[in-house]
Amino acid sequence: MCPYMQFIEGGRRFQCGFCNCVTEVPPNYFQHLDHTGKRVDCYDRPELSMGSYDFMTTVDYCKNNKFPQPPAFIFLIDVSYNAVKNGTVGIFKQENPDVESNIRVGFVTYNKVLHFYNVKASLAQPQMMVVSDVADMFVPLLDGFLVSVSESRVVIESLLDQIPEMFADTRETETVFGPVIQAGLEALKAADCAGKLFVFHSSLPIAEAPGKLKNREDKKLVGTDKEKTLFQPQVSFYNTLAKECVAQGCCVDLFLFPNQYVDVATLGVVPTSTGGSIYKYTYFQAPSDQERFLNDLRRDVQKQVGFDAVMRVRTSTGIRATDFFGAFYMSNTTDVELAGLDCDKTVTVEFRHDDKLSEETGALMQCAVLYTSCSGQRRLRIHNMAVNCCSQLADLYRNCETDTIINFFAKYAYRSVLSSPTKNVRDSLVNQCAQILACYRKNCASPSSAGQLILPECMKLLPVYLNCVLKSDVLQPGADVSLDDRAYLRQLVSTMDVAESHVFFYPHLLPLQKLDVESMALPMAVRDSEERLSRGGVYLLENGLNIFLWVGVSAQQELLQNIFGTPAFSQIDPNMTSLPALDNPFSKRLREIIESVRAQRSRYMKLMVVKQEDKLELIFKHFLVEDKSNSGGASYVDFLCHMHKEIRQLLS
Numbered sequence: 001m002c003p004y005m006q007f008i009e010g011g012r013r014f015q016c017g018f019c020n021c022v023t024e025v026p027p028n029y030f031q032h033l034d035h036t037g038k039r040v041d042c043y044d045r046p047e048l049s050m051g052s053y054d055f056m057t058t059v060d061y062c063k064n065n066k067f068p069q070p071p072a073f074i075f076l077i078d079v080s081y082n083a084v085k086n087g088t089v090g091i092f093k094q095e096n097p098d099v100e101s102n103i104r105v106g107f108v109t110y111n112k113v114l115h116f117y118n119v120k121a122s123l124a125q126p127q128m129m130v131v132s133d134v135a136d137m138f139v140p141l142l143d144g145f146l147v148s149v150s151e152s153r154v155v156i157e158s159l160l161d162q163i164p165e166m167f168a169d170t171r172e173t174e175t176v177f178g179p180v181i182q183a184g185l186e187a188l189k190a191a192d193c194a195g196k197l198f199v200f201h202s203s204l205p206i207a208e209a210p211g212k213l214k215n216r217e218d219k220k221l222v223g224t225d226k227e228k229t230l231f232q233p234q235v236s237f238y239n240t241l242a243k244e245c246v247a248q249g250c251c252v253d254l255f256l257f258p259n260q261y262v263d264v265a266t267l268g269v270v271p272t273s274t275g276g277s278i279y280k281y282t283y284f285q286a287p288s289d290q291e292r293f294l295n296d297l298r299r300d301v302q303k304q305v306g307f308d309a310v311m312r313v314r315t316s317t318g319i320r321a322t323d324f325f326g327a328f329y330m331s332n333t334t335d336v337e338l339a340g341l342d343c344d345k346t347v348t349v350e351f352r353h354d355d356k357l358s359e360e361t362g363a364l365m366q367c368a369v370l371y372t373s374c375s376g377q378r379r380l381r382i383h384n385m386a387v388n389c390c391s392q393l394a395d396l397y398r399n400c401e402t403d404t405i406i407n408f409f410a411k412y413a414y415r416s417v418l419s420s421p422t423k424n425v426r427d428s429l430v431n432q433c434a435q436i437l438a439c440y441r442k443n444c445a446s447p448s449s450a451g452q453l454i455l456p457e458c459m460k461l462l463p464v465y466l467n468c469v470l471k472s473d474v475l476q477p478g479a480d481v482s483l484d485d486r487a488y489l490r491q492l493v494s495t496m497d498v499a500e501s502h503v504f505f506y507p508h509l510l511p512l513q514k515l516d517v518e519s520m521a522l523p524m525a526v527r528d529s530e531e532r533l534s535r536g537g538v539y540l541l542e543n544g545l546n547i548f549l550w551v552g553v554s555a556q557q558e559l560l561q562n563i564f565g566t567p568a569f570s571q572i573d574p575n576m577t578s579l580p581a582l583d584n585p586f587s588k589r590l591r592e593i594i595e596s597v598r599a600q601r602s603r604y605m606k607l608m609v610v611k612q613e614d615k616l617e618l619i620f621k622h623f624l625v626e627d628k629s630n631s632g633g634a635s636y637v638d639f640l641c642h643m644h645k646e647i648r649q650l651l652s
Helices: 081-085 088-094 149-166 178-191 227-231 237-248 269-273 286-302 393-398 402-416 422-443 462-470 483-493 498-505 557-564 585-600 617-621 636-651
Strands: 005-008 013-016 022-024 052-056 072-078 104-110 114-118 127-131 195-201 250-256 278-280 305-315 319-325 336-342 348-353 363-372 378-387 508-511 538-542 547-551 607-611
Touching: 072 081, 072 088, 072 178, 081 088, 088 149, 088 286, 104 149, 104 178, 114 178, 178 195, 178 237, 178 250, 195 286, 195 305, 227 483, 237 250, 237 269, 237 336, 250 269, 250 286, 278 286, 278 483, 305 319, 319 402, 336 363, 348 402, 393 422, 402 422, 402 462, 402 483, 402 498, 422 462, 422 636, 462 498, 462 636, 538 557, 538 585, 547 585, 547 617, 557 585, 607 617
Parallel strands: 072 104, 072 195, 195 250, 250 278, 250 336, 547 607
Antiparallel strands: 005 013, 013 022, 052 378, 104 114, 114 127, 305 336, 305 363, 319 348, 363 378, 508 538, 538 547
């Protein structure tokens, strides 16, 4: 009997979670029970004692009834003039891919044409093969393209050293993009394996080739009914390509280094549909940005990932999964297909309650993911969860999770901008929030004056967090926010977990002047408002993508000496991206905190030092989310008054 069968109550039958076949259990299945009715081998079998566990599958759960090959990593590097000029091409020789021993790697460089490299261990030097026919992409070599890092390390290092020299004098400004992904896909098909493409790209692909794009940046459309087109891909080519990638288990991670518009909304289609990631380094300059890029690349290569995955969610009677949010592809209403699934990705599932639920038995949910590990094993991971049910609205409001609600609202809204004007999306969010709070006021709260705003204990912060979503750059951008940044953030939030989205919408603001170097505890965070900043203080603010050190103009000399090695505010260098390693307890503890915060986030955050009344302070104040924003977003106090008015209208 297959070990990943679900027990069907009322008989000795099990049903397969994927093919739905039914198997009768062996007659002796229930014979080894203890006096309580529990199996004596309960703790020897993970499916009997754990909520989450993995199974090794049989060959029946593999494509074409054949166990998979270990996945491969392919690095595709833009070597056009822009990429050489900003220094990204030269950085690669500093970083050799450190991957699992059984993962093979391959290398391609490109501009208007593609260059494939033979890095077989037996070669004295890498060999280049050029494919100029980008309209009909093929892989010019098989033997020597995908190799073991440990066996071919010398040849790979030689290649990475030579690439900057080979293209140092290039004047080629045009690039392709579609054929680059096609090349990686064809290479994985030829090797009959799944894998990941790491694409490093710098400019809008305007060269004549499949997937060619035009510049459609038009800020006049912002705020109009046509604004939604800016979030949609401008050609269907990449949707089709994404579908082909998912079928092969080809995940795409995209590293962007743009100096101008590159149409992230279109280029991001393949990464987003295949379970991949997008990293964006606008106006990249190697001296100040390479640490961030190399840390992101290193973590991306080394993090846990599964390939060629299919996820299915099942529930007990009374509830059902109705919608899914994240980076994946769905060809039907039940199977979530992920060419790659890593530890930084979250799939959000919306459940609908459409039948009676029992308070005694609660509701049951199961998530099953069939995937290929980095070692080439086909596995099935199961998550089982039982949740309590209640019949009283007051119990529901008493146990709700505001952070989870905001995570869902943000993803729902960010997807809605693909089909609706942003104003309609914002109005819909306000209405949903007002309905939730009005329902509580009407059915759960004690009678009180209509002029009094009453919120559930667990939802006291719902208005402040919702206001952060409403005036975020995606839904209410300032004049200086680019269309690419909005598309990038929209795609990024779609895969965030609850902890990430919480700090993204409401950043942490720590008063460092209250830091106790003798304690491992952090100082109590203060509210994100300018009025909470003291001119004599130093504050650390982070939101998962950015980390700022704000220095008040009247900060104590001793504090400045401990942090920067200078007692004078005027001598602090605002261009520094790392703090000096000073020999004092405060400096050591602060640097530990910054590294600890960075380690908790999926992206490496570059440190920005902001001196009060300096020009960078405008950027910093953008993240003080309780204040009124430059784009017209309401302050928290004003929004609270607006929500109160909406609730009263619903109740009147």
